[in-house]
Structures are given as structure tokens and as C-alpha cells.
Amino acid sequence: MAVETPVRPGSIDPETPQRRRIAAGLLDPRQFWQALPEALRKLDPRTMWRNPVMFVTEIGAVLTTWLAIRTPSGFGWLITAWLWLTVIFANLAEAIAESRGQAQADTLRRTRRQTTARRLGEERVWEAVPADRLRKGDVVAVEAGEIIPGDGDVIEGVASVDESAITGESAPVIRESGGDRCAVTGGTQVLSDRIVVRITQQPGESFLDRMIALVEGAKRQKTPNELALNLLLVALTFIFLVTTVTLQPMAIYSKEVMAAAPDTLAITGTGIAGIVLVALLVCLIPTTIGALLSAIGIAGMDRMVQRNVLAMSGRAVEAAGDVHTLLLDKTGTITFGDRQAHAFIPVGGTGAEDLAEAALLASLADKTPEGRSILALARQRTGTAHGAEVGGDWVPFSAATRMSGVDLGSRSLRKGAVAAVSAWVRGHGGAVPDELDGIVEAIATSGGTPLAVADQTRVLGVIQLKDVVKPGLPARFAEMRRMGIRTVMITGDNPVTAKAIAEEAGVDDFLAEATPEDKLALIKREQEGGRLVAMTGDGTNDAPALAQADVGVAMNTGTSAAKEAGNMVDLDSDPTKIVEIVEIGKQLLITRGALTTFSITNDIAKYFAILPAMFGGIYPGLAQLNIMQLNSPLSAILSAVIFNAIVIVALIPLALRGVRYRPSSASTLLTRNLWVYGLGGVITPFAAIKAIDLLVQFIPGIGS
């Protein structure tokens, strides 16, 4: 069979229209209403306690409700209403963030339609079974027009597959046995030919299932950074709780003063009314960041999904924001990866026909794409059509030996990386002809991969494999350099080819002739001293490295082993996507930092904004600090509580969209944000509380 049009795996045009880009701009008011039921459901204390700051606020709201019922007053009810709104607004932020993934999950669910699979039964006959009964290890056949019933690896055949249901990419991709492009995903459709697939997933754990759970945020767990921040928020809450409670004896102590000016203060009999205490507490504890923290995290994951990247954990997204070194595998990541045999170049007096025949025999059982393309070219050159029935002991290709071949009667044929084959020939007592160097050099400097062919003690010649570097890479790698990230290409290929490709792609450094162990060792070395390493790869030989990396991005075109090992999958299989992944990670960290700064400074500012108005009557010294000239103690407190609630809603769009990110050094960003959000946090409450005070003073019983 032949696939008519060569189809490139992946797509690297950053503006492909099929990108599922939900306009992530401003909030649609409808989103508020749609998320409201969920926000109310989240009031359940069993859910609320996970967010300590808002849990304290909820307890406060319950308390003021009870107090307002016991001694009803307009002020009491107003505070109570706004405290409940504060909690609901916080829940809304989370519910809206979650709902954005919901629509996508629904679309994916429709993809997961029930299909019937043709499974190879025990009697070696094909039998029809429902797709959801397939287990790991089952073998199924899928023909043109059929839906692939589950995730697996192609073990026989080549087909073009429509993966648009999952990737949004309309151009079909090639899936074939043997190489780094053997993985297929359940729910996608075979367009041409027939493939046999070995299922790699248990029921209910398919890629699609995991993807749905991810976009829904169902499996979201707090990241270590979030846990640490939460601890800080709990500590602050505790400190302010103590501060607020100590205000009570202070107020009792100044009873005489209270008696002198009873109606200007929100004070009853034995001290500050419980309602005022609760209101003051809620104003002081870090409710802004407490309300928005989880929405910021969910939105970060969601921004990844919009870029067609599935992050398996929030931790991976955070790590992406701190990446120091990026390692990229060459074949299939930097290049398109369909290395095709292009020419046979004999050496040492070997006939062209003989070399082609040796290459043919050595490739008869080679299921890798390289092997198949060598076979095709050799058949064309020799005009023979014999196949695996020739017999012999096949030596399959491995990334460790970098060779493959066959032992056939008295002949022992090998083809593979020139260094590996040369060593093998010398090991058998043979010599490597001098002319080999020049030929190999010429192929390698052009970025091609030379494979040597040998028969025990004799090197017969060279096979030239050609590969193409994906376009647009140098610009993206330059961008990474500006972000302070070092890019390193690692490959099993020879140093000369590696150098040529590295230069063409514009990476900072490269490592050649790397075995899977070398890749792993390099990552561990880079990680020394706590530096975070990202790795992009597609092959089974990349899997250990992908697992070791802090951010392991597997190409969707890659093997299931690679996809299992990494903590992100790029559905577009675009190695430069890491630039966007890092940006999203940085944006997440910056947004969280900025809103935390704003939250804490704005709480402290609030304290100084309302305290003079509240206690000015008791301590005349404080009255002089009442630069805001708020109308009355009651209006000051109510205004602060209203501001405290509204600021959450006002910041939801920013939390979801993220603070704008421009590539620049971390310290510049930090200082800039401290100024903008720190200063903003100080000024905003003064201005906003004054404005609200001007309005609420007209409510009967609030103004003086």
C-alpha cells in the first residue's frame, strides 16, 4: 500500500485557525449567572474548609446572621448580606474558572462514542467486542473509515489517521508500526489502509478519559507552592484574629468615653458589637488572594488547554514558569522525523548492486521508518522483491547498540550509526577504509544521517538518510534565550550531523551519540543545584528522560511510552510550544505573586483607612488621622466590607486572564509588580472606601 500525499506530523504554524482558542478576554456577565448555582453549592462547609481564609469568612457570616436575628438592625443585616456575598464571590471565581473547561469536556465526551472493536480472540480469530471491554494487551484491527477503539501502539501496518477530534488539527497524520510514530488514540478515525493495534490502556483510563478529567479540573490537587501560600494565609488570618479580639478589652476599658459619645460609635453596652468585630476581621484577613488563589491555578491549566497542551498537574505548569534549561530531542522534535533513505554510496570496491542487496537483507525485518525506507529504496535499486521468507536471525534496532541487521548463513550483515558499525567491524578483526570518513562527513555536514553497512570484517558502504528541520525554530529559540533559558539538543545521531542540525535550528548547545542513559544523566546534571529542566521528546528512548525532567512535554505524534512518562502532552507536536508553555507558567507565578501582594497591602491599608473613623470618638488623637473624613464609624465599616467583597469580583477577570507577561528578567518583573500591585493595594482602598462611603451615608441609620 502507499499513502498518496506525504503528511507531516504535527504543525508548527503558531496561528493555525484550528487552535481551540476560547476568547480569554473579558468576562461575560452570563458566566456569572451560569456559575452561580455551583458557587452556592460550594458554600457547603465540607467544601469550604479547604479554603481556610474563606472558611473563616463563612463562619463570620453565620455569626453575624445569628447576631442580626437576635438584635435586628439595618446595619447588622447589611453587614451580614455583604459577608455572605464575599464568600459567594470567592466561590464564583472558582466556579467560573472551572466552567471554562466544562464546555471543552462536553465536546470531548461526544468524541468518546461507543464503538465496536475487532479483537483478536484466543482462537486467533477476529471477534467483535464493545470498545469499553478492551483491556491492556488486547490486539485489534482497524480499517479505513473506522474509529480506533482505544489507545495503543500500531504493531502492523501504516495508515493515515484523522485526529482532529482530539487535536483540532484537520490534516491527517501518519501512524505506523515500529518507529516513534506508532501511538494511536482511541476516538480518532483511520482514513486509509488497515492497522493492527495493541491496546495499552485499561478501561476508563484512556487518554480521552484523562483529558476530560483534566479540562474539568476534577483531579486538580493543590500544588506545593499553593500549599505553602495557603499556610502563609492561615498564619495571617490567625494574627488578625488575635488583633481583632484584643480590640474588645480596649473598647471596654474606654467605657466612659463610650458613654460620652454613644451614638457616634458602633458600640453596644459591653464593647464593640460582635458584628463590628467580625466585619473588621474579614476586612483584615487576606480574603482577596484567598478567594482567587484556586481560580488562578485552574486558569493556568486552562490556558494550557487553549494552547492544545494537556498538563497532567498544576505542579508541572508552575515548574514551567521557572525552567532554566530546555532539552530537545532531535529526530521527530527538531526535525520532522521521517528520515528517508536517499542514496547508497559503496566503498572499498563494493558494487552498487551488492551494497543495495546487503542493505535490503539487513532491513527485511526492520520495522522502523528508517528501515522501511531503506527497504523501499533497495528494492527499487535491485529490482528484487523478496521478503522476510529469506529467513535468518534478525537483529532488531536498539537505541543502545545503534545498529540492526541479520545473520544469514555465513553472512553477518549490520547497518547503523557509523561509529557503532565501525567498532563492530574492528571487533571482528576487520579494517575501516579511509574513504569512509569523507563520505560520512559530507552527508553529516548537510544535516543528513549516514548509516554504515557492513558484512563482518568489511564495510560495504553508506546509506544516506535525509531529514528536514521544522521551520521557524531559530526565532523561537532566540526568544527562549531572552527569557534566560538555555536550549540543548540531544540526539543518538553522530556529532557532525548533530552539529549541522543544531546550527540550523539555532539551539545553544547539543549532545550527540547519546544513549537513553546519557539523556537521563544530562538531565540529572542540569538539575543539580535545584535548577528546573524541561524536556521535549517523542521516542520510547526519551521516556526515562521525560519522566526525570521537571517539565516533560511529550509530542502527541510520539509513542505511548513517551506520553505516559511526561507530565504534559502537546497535541500539536510542536517543539517550540515550550515557549508558550514557559510563558503560561511564568504568567501563573506572576499573577499569583501580584494578587498576593495586592491582597496583603490592601488589607493593611484598609485597616488604616477605617480605624480612625471607628475609634476617633474614643481616642481623639486618632481623629486627626481621619484624613478620609468618612461619614461615621458605621459607614466606614460598611464601606470597607463592601469594598472587600467587590474587589474580589473586580479581580476575577485578571485572575483568569493572567497578568500580562513580556519576556524580561525575573528581577525586573518582580520590582515592577511590587510597585504596581503593592502601591495599587495601598491606594485603591482609600479611594474606593471613600467613594462607597459617599453613597452608603444616605442609608437611614448608617450616616451621622
Ligand SMILES: Nc1ncnc2c1ncn2[C@@H]1O[C@H](COP(=O)(O)OP(=O)(O)OP(=O)(O)O)[C@@H](O)[C@H]1O
Ligand atoms: N533502523 C535502524 N537501523 C540501524 N541504525 C539505525 C536505525 N535507526 C537509527 N539508526 C542509527 O542509530 C542512531 C541512534 O538512533 P536513536 O533513535 O537513538 O537516535 P536518533 O533517532 O538519531 O535521535 P533522537 O535521539 O533525536 O531521536 C541514529 O542516529 C542512526 O544512526
Ligand SMILES: [K+]
Ligand atoms: K480582606
Ligand SMILES: [Mg+2]
Ligand atoms: Mg529516535
